[in-house]
Amino acid sequence: MNNLTYLAKIAKLDGNKITLELKDELNIERLKTIFEDYTGERQAELFIKDPRCFTVEQRRFTFALLQDIYKHTGQPLDSLKDVFYWQFRAYTGRNVSLSNGSLSTVDDITTLDELILDFIFEWHIPFKKGYEIPPQNVQYYFYKCVMTRTCCICGKPNADIDHFSRALGRRNRKTVDHSEYDFAALCRQHHQSKHQMGITNFKNKYKVIGVKLNNDEIKKLRIGG
Ligand SMILES: [Zn+2]
Ligand SMILES: [Zn+2]
Structure with missing residues (x-):
């Protein structure tokens, strides 16, 4: 193929006319060679990039x-990928892909990652180092940790459910309204270091966020004792 590809910014739209500002330099010599003695219509194909495309x-x-x-x-x-791509298709009726040129959006991959997280928490797949979690999945991740009592930092099972941003203090665990608090799942070791470091230092170091729970969830986790 002799086609030329350029990266450009859309500068102006006017009905069917689009003005493009090339980011690459135009190869005039090449164009002269291509169109020499050619009298037909000079065609170009336009591909508009979806800015909502998933992130790296x-x-x-x-x-x-x-x-x-x-x-x-x-x-x-490869087979894991197929399984989750298939799950995504069953769930949304659409295809998903992480390959280059894929049309999958940020929201698509957020959904895909939620499906994978469900699997990870359901089967207690260990994650030793924690993850760099994209902002779109942060809330869901910490929520799943709490609901499955999995330490959100090291992945250890049977974690404590900590009243995260605001301590329960001397208030009565049985009568206080726990839905006003936020929670994080922390293993014994990370729970201790939270109380030693204090909430601010701990948040800065581990990027943990607390999640709110409704009364059903609180009952299910037996937080009220
Ligand atoms: Zn831990
Ligand atoms: Zn605590």
């Missing part, structure tokens, strides 16, 4: 999750 961070996160499942189950990455 999301791609890395997805593969970090799949990698941990592979390490624990021995299931090859």
